Structures are given as structure tokens and as C-alpha cells.
Amino acid sequence: MGPSSSIRAWRPPVPGVAEVLHAHFPHHAYPSHTHDTWTLLVVDTGAVRFGLDRHEHGALRNLVTLLPPHVPHDGRSVDADGFRKRVIYLEADQLDVRRIGAAVDHPGWADPPLRHEVHRLHEALRRAGDSFEAESRLALVCARLEGHLAGLGTAPPAPDRTTARRLRELLDARVVEGVALSGAGQDLGVSASHLVRSFSAEYGIAPHRYLTGRRIDRARRLLLAGHRAADVAVAVGFHDQAHLTRHFKRLLGVTPGAFARSASVPAGRRRRASPRSAAR
Missing domain, CATH: 1.10.10 (Arc Repressor Mutant, subunit A)
Incomplete structure (x- = not known):
């Protein structure tokens, strides 16, 4: 018996995203069906052959594939080992429904920057507390998709x-x-x-990086004033301490704890105001 299928599906709290699906299908083939959403698909391993409105297409690793709402399609693996895919189901109003015909005619593009942005959108959708980043990345992805559908490229x-x-x-x-x-x-x-x-x-x-930078600025001042990282995280707008640590280390190269320990101000002389009031 070969490997079994595995999936992870969830509904993130991001306007415009109906559902996210990450799946590995070693054997499964989709029968013809429709969605009431736009299906934004990237394939990570293998390849998928699909019929869309009675025409054959391929979803390959170098492509970003977009299937329009209410148009029948199926899908099956090209390789014996199956395929891995990531899908974002976009609410129908996220793209101009007048472009459905264009998506039927041309449901995919070899656009490396777009594929990279779709990957980063998936990463943001996986993380709790990053809804603003996900919204920003979704807006960029949809704008680039609209450009392709309108025949404008990436102008x-x-x-x-x-x-x-x-x-x-x-x-x-x-x-x-x-x-x-x-x-x-x-x-x-x-x-x-x-x-x-x-x-x-x-x-x-990008706006989400700007906002993160402003929050990190405030966090640095509170950490140097002697406040605990867990309290600082909430006080400056992060979801939790882990969320603060991830962004802090990416920006400064050290954890909030290491940054706080570098302070030269003796602990006894640090301010005792609550981090929320000090952050304002």
C-alpha cells in the first residue's frame, strides 16, 4: 500500500479568504466540480493535469494557477507519486468577475515574483497574529492577478x-x-x-513591515526600561511573546531577552510604569 493522502484546511480571519488548503494527494483524482470562489493554486511537487470548461491544462511547479468561480474543472496527477499543492480560495469579489472568461482562456502564468508573493501569503496565513501582513500580501497578489487577467502584465x-x-x-x-x-x-x-x-x-x-517596525521601536524602549517581554508584546500590539520574538529577531538579529540584557541601566533604576502606559 502506498502513502495516504494528507490535508490541512482552515479558515483564516482575513477578509477575502474563504479557505486555505494544503494537501498531498498520492492517488486522488478530482471529478468535475465547481467552486463559488476563485481557486488560487500552486503545486510544490509533481504536476496536475486538469480540464477547465472542456479544455485541458497543466498546473506545474513554475506556474501560478487561477481557476474561476462557477466553471467546472477536474484534476489528476501527472506523476505516479502524486502531487503536493497549496490552495487559497478567494471570495468571488476579490477579483473582477468580468475576468472569468480571461481566466478560462488562460488559467495560469509563469510569473516568479507572483509565485513568491503567493508563497509569502501562505506563510502569513499560517501564522496567528499576522492578519495585517496577510491582508497586505493578499492585496498585492490580487493586484498582480488582475493585471494578468486584464492583459496588462505587471505594469x-x-x-x-x-x-x-x-x-x-x-x-x-x-x-x-x-x-x-x-x-x-x-x-x-x-x-x-x-x-x-x-x-x-x-x-x-510594505505597510505591514512599516507597522511592525513602529511596534519594534516601542518594544525596544520598554525592554530597555526593564519590562518583561511577555508584557511588552501585548503592550505594543503583537499577538503574544512568540510573535514579538519572531519579528524582533528578524529585524535586529537577537531575541528581545538578549536585547534587554544588553541594557546598561541598573535594574533598580529602571522605570516601574506599566508597559501599556509607557508605550503610549
């Missing part, structure tokens, strides 16, 4: 400095509470993808 949008500045002001005002990208877009009267692209073009950094 950069016109800069919008006013929108970028207004988003930065909003992020600065809500460092601890955080911002829902979809809500910020509604408040500023633009799409989430326009927000992310404008901000990234103006400041050279």
Missing part, C-alpha cells in the same frame, strides 16, 4: 502620494491597535491593493 500603477501619506498617518496613530486594510481602504476611498501599492511605491516598504 506599475501611477503613484498616489496623498493616499500613501494618509495611510502612514493612520498607521502612526494606531500602532498598538493595528489597522484592518479593508477598513482603511473604505475610510480613504480606495481599494486595499491601491493602498498597498501606493504606500510601497512612496516609502519603499
Whole structure:
């Protein structure tokens, strides 16, 4: 008996994402079926042959595959060892439904930057506490998909400095509470993808990385003032201490604990105010 199928499926708390599926199918073949979502698919091992609206296509490792809602498709492995895939099911309104015909005609692209961004989106969706990063990455992915579907390729949008500045002001005002990208877009009267692209073009950094940097700045000051990392994490807006540690080490190369121990201020002279009040 060969290896059995394995899957992991979940619904992340990210607007626009209906479901995420990571699966290894050594033998399974999909019969013809439909979804009410866009199916954003990357294959990590093997290859998948699928029929879409009575035409044959292949989902390969170097491609990003997009199957439109309400269009019948099936799927089966090309290799004897099966395939591994990762899928994000996007709510139908995340992409222009008028592009369904374009997706039927051309359901995949060899676009390495897009595939890398889809991978990073999956990583963000796997982690608790990274919903703002996932929203930002989702906006970038959808914008690039829209460009392909519209036949525009990856042409950069016109800069919008006013929108970028207004988003930065909003992020600065809500460092601890955080911002829902979809809500910020509604408040500023633009799409989430326009927000992310404008901000990234103006400041050279994605909004979620900017917000993380501001939180790390506050965390550093609290750690040097003698507060515990677990308290600091919540006080500056991180999900928990592990979330703080991951971002802190990625940015500074050391853990929050090691950073705090480097302080030259004697412990007895450090401030005793609560980290929440000190973070403001």
C-alpha cells in the first residue's frame, strides 16, 4: 500500500479568504466540480493535469494557477507519486468577475515574483497574529492577478502620494491597535491593493513591515526600561511573546531577552510604569 493522502484546511480571519488548503494527494483524482470562489493554486511537487470548461491544462511547479468561480474543472496527477499543492480560495469579489472568461482562456502564468508573493501569503496565513501582513500580501497578489487577467502584465500603477501619506498617518496613530486594510481602504476611498501599492511605491516598504517596525521601536524602549517581554508584546500590539520574538529577531538579529540584557541601566533604576502606559 502506498502513502495516504494528507490535508490541512482552515479558515483564516482575513477578509477575502474563504479557505486555505494544503494537501498531498498520492492517488486522488478530482471529478468535475465547481467552486463559488476563485481557486488560487500552486503545486510544490509533481504536476496536475486538469480540464477547465472542456479544455485541458497543466498546473506545474513554475506556474501560478487561477481557476474561476462557477466553471467546472477536474484534476489528476501527472506523476505516479502524486502531487503536493497549496490552495487559497478567494471570495468571488476579490477579483473582477468580468475576468472569468480571461481566466478560462488562460488559467495560469509563469510569473516568479507572483509565485513568491503567493508563497509569502501562505506563510502569513499560517501564522496567528499576522492578519495585517496577510491582508497586505493578499492585496498585492490580487493586484498582480488582475493585471494578468486584464492583459496588462505587471505594469506599475501611477503613484498616489496623498493616499500613501494618509495611510502612514493612520498607521502612526494606531500602532498598538493595528489597522484592518479593508477598513482603511473604505475610510480613504480606495481599494486595499491601491493602498498597498501606493504606500510601497512612496516609502519603499510594505505597510505591514512599516507597522511592525513602529511596534519594534516601542518594544525596544520598554525592554530597555526593564519590562518583561511577555508584557511588552501585548503592550505594543503583537499577538503574544512568540510573535514579538519572531519579528524582533528578524529585524535586529537577537531575541528581545538578549536585547534587554544588553541594557546598561541598573535594574533598580529602571522605570516601574506599566508597559501599556509607557508605550503610549
